[in-house]
Amino acid sequence: MRKIHTQTGAAMSVELLIVMAIICFLIFGGQDYWLAQIKIQQTEHIKNYYLDRMRLEGCLTEDDAQNMVDALNNNKLVLTKLEAPLENSFSVSEVDMSGCLVGRVVRNANIPEIEDIAQSEVYLRMEVETEGYGFPFIALIGYDNSEKLTIQSSGRALSEKV
DSSP states (O other), rough: OOOOSSSSHHHHHHHHHHHHHHHHHHHHHHHHHHHHHHHHHHHHHHHHHHHHHHHSSSBOHHHHHHHHHHHHHHEEEEEEEEEEEEOOOOOOTTTTTTTTSSSSOOSSSSSSSGGGGGGGGGEEEEEEESOOOOOOGGGGGOOOOTTOOOEEEEEEEEEEHH
């Protein structure tokens, strides 16, 4: 039996391997990017929900803070830092709350100057980490998969509490 060998056979195999590697990288890289965007979007939705609650209450209550931590944990996110006006002095386990102020932010209906509007503003800044990077396909290119993704989210709104 005689082997049939052409001049282009070996080159075609190498080209096919290179093209397949590029296509796999683009497909799975896009999937990892999409997973990261989903985590960021989940964080933003939770932040916006509790910022709306703060807008109505004038501060972040202890129950809302605990519910926010639970909502983040349900989405496999860990709250590491929180800055917001609080109803009273409390702490949430393993969360840095050193930037929090105590007291309600109320709306001043008789604002003489436009600059005073900022005094009626509530804010919510949070830093969240994923429970591990969680993107399996990035390991194909040699990236350390155990590193955590840190997401920072913040928002401001005018308080409606009178």
